[in-house]
Amino acid sequence: MAGRQALDAVIVGAGLSGLYMLHRLLGQGMSARVYEAAPEVGGTWYLNRYPGARCDVESFDYSYSFDEDLQQEWSWSERYPAQPEMLRYLRHVADRFELRRHITFGARVRAAHYHDGCxxxxxxxxxxAVGRFCIMATGCLSIPKEPDIPGLGEFAGEVHRTMDWPAHMDLSGQRVGVVGTGSSGVQVIPILAEQARHLTVFQRTPAFCVPANxxxxxxxxxREVKAAYAERRRHNRRSQVGFVRDDNPRAAFEVGERQRRDEYARRWEMGGFALLGAFADLLTDQRANDTAAEFIRAKIRDTVNNPDVAxxxxxxxxxxxxxxxxVGTGYYETFNRDDVTLVDLAKAPLETVTAAGVRTRxxxxxxxxxxxxxxFDAMTGALERIDIRGRDGLALADRWAHRPHSYLGLGVAGFPNLFIIAGPGSPSVLTNMVTAIEQHVEWTADCLAYLRGRGHRSIEPAIEAEDAWTAHLDEVxxxxxxxxxxxxxxxxxxxxKPRVFMPYAGGLATYEETCQDVxxxxYRGFILT
Incomplete structure (x- = not known):
């Protein structure tokens, strides 16, 4: 073996979760080391370097709150930080708290096995590395989905994924095609349209897109935000989505059509996720949701000049x-350009990639x-690509063959001393990820301090608690x-992949109350020995 270390905790991943987890454990006097596949910190903000990559939560909220000096000294340049600025921020955090010497870079973890209490x-x-505890900070969106596109290997030109974009690429004068119109596609398409000679967008499922403004x-x-930062952060933790979006407590049909439309219009101008806070029942009542959907469709028709394209x-x-x-910038406006073509794959399915391009029907x-x-292979993809084995050699991939099982999204029965940060079974991707990460890291660090202070060697969920939490996830x-x-x-x-709703849909504030109560x-529902 090239090297072996004995530690209190081994952490996998040096993104937002891994950096804060490392900082907390070092502050508690524990020995810990992070293993990171990339050559730098950042996680998803290192990997996703495509043109237009940007956070969809405001910079004042999509940042750490754990250190007052850090949040006061760092100045964000934009309302929504772009990828280079996010990466600079995370590099600054790693340097400011002297975390790099505890991180091994270029070290992709292939296996994590539990044996004899370690x-x-x-x-x-x-x-x-051997540690009493193993903490998976591998991220929810860190493994790209393998493209199921016939003939991809036949293409004579260059193929690039948004996830592993080259550092320097000149597309001027080129005919460029983009497959996919989700969050990454919505961000990259307007930028590529400005660079390419012609851009062809292959759309499988149209997206609901709101302006970032x-x-x-x-x-x-x-100055205003920083003067009241502590209160803003408290509001974020008490919010069900991890940031304050001025949620309206009224239901959509408690007001008339004109008032509803005015509320949507006001939030459209606010930009970002504000629209989803327009009425309390938008994600629980289909009839209410239809009013928001139709508002967005009307905006698309108003924005796109060609009625057929719209x-x-x-x-x-x-x-x-x-x-x-x-959340995009100029996405629908891009389709007013003469050098942009929209291909609707629902009407003209993609048959194959050829040496010369893409052939549809x-x-x-x-x-x-x-x-x-x-x-991406979201939420479980990164975990299932590591050979994680618990007690008696039980493989996590087998344990999750039919669906991910966990208690609170934090631990899995049969896997003592294994913690998952912002994984399936927790609010994570339905919230401001940084707020959710901080809550998970702090709960985990407090748990380890509790175990150490009381002489416990191990902790794992009871199967009954895990089953009850899984049933609760489905119910909510x-x-x-x-x-x-x-x-x-x-x-x-x-x-x-098993079809099951993976995050916890009950909201971050409700979830944190449950974790605190446990x-x-x-640590109700866990077995401590």
Missing amino acids: WTVRTERGEE NGPLDPGTE ERLLPWGYPVGAKRLC EREHRLDTLVLATG AGQTLFPRAPSWYTGANVPG AAQG
């Missing part, structure tokens, strides 16, 4: 917000470069519109 973690290049942050706004861009067949709402589209914005999701959409929330985008009762 976890042995192995990387693909031969490092080994992004822009530079003026110093006055920054109709092809209209999303139908699933509730708005049941798939992740896309109607014609061949000749291309020089093909861009794949085809999404069933009270919403989320399961009505074939989305990556349900694994529907990955062939063969801890206050001596």
Whole structure:
């Protein structure tokens, strides 16, 4: 073996979750090391470098709250931070708190096995680390979905995924095709349209997209936010979505049609996810949801000049917000350009990629470069690509063969001392991820301190508690519109993946209260030895 370390905790991943987890454990006097596949910190913000990559939560909220000096000294340049700025921020955090010396970069973890009260973690290049605790901070959107596109290997031009975009690429003068119109596609398409000679967008499912209304942050706004940052952060933690979006407590049909339309229009101008807070029942009542969906469809018709193109861009067949709402800049306006073509694959299915381009049932589209914005194997993908084995060699992939099982999204029965940060069974992707991550990291760190202080060697969920939580997840999701959409929330985008709504749909504030109550009762539902 190239090397072996004995630690209190081994952490996998140096993104937002892994960096804060490492900082907390070091602060508690524990020995910990992070193993990261990439050559740098950042996680998804290192990997997703495609043109237009940007956060869809405001910068003042999509940032750490755990250190007052950090949040006061860092100045964001825009309302919604772009990928380079997010990466600079995370590099700053790693340097400011001297975390790099506790991180092994370029070390992709291939296995994590539990034996004799310890976890042995192995990387693909031969490092080994042994720790009492193993903490998976692998991210919800870190493994790209393998594209199921016939003939892809036949293409004579270049193929690029948004997830692993080259550092320097000049598309000027090229005919570029993009497959996929989810969040990544919505962000990259307007930028590529400006760079390419011609852009062809291959749309499988139209997206609901709201405007970011992004822009530079003026110093006055920054001063106001920082003066009241503590209160803003408290509101975020008490919110069901992890940030304050001025949610309206009234139901959609408690007001008249004109007042409803005015509320949607006001929130459209606010930008971002504000629209989903317009009425309290938008994600629980289909009739209410239809009013928001029709408002967005009307905006698309108003924005896109060609009526035929506009109709092809209209999303139908699933509730708005049941798939992740896309937040874009100039997305629909892009289709007013003469050098942009929209191909509706629902009407003209993609038959195969050829050496020269993409052939649909109607014609061949000749291309020089093909861009794949085809999404992720979300929430479970990164975990199932590691050979994680618990007691008696039980494989997590086998345990999750029919669906992911966990207690609170934090631990799995049969896997002692294994913790998952922001994984399936927790609010994670339905919230501001940074707020959700901080809650998970802090709960986990407090749990480890509790175990150490009382002389416990191990903790794992009782199977009864896990089963009850799994049933609760389904019950709560069933009270919403989320399961009505074939989305990556349900694994529907990955062939063969179990179809089950994976996040906790009850809200972050409710979830945190549950976690606090579990801890206050001596970690109810867990077995401590």
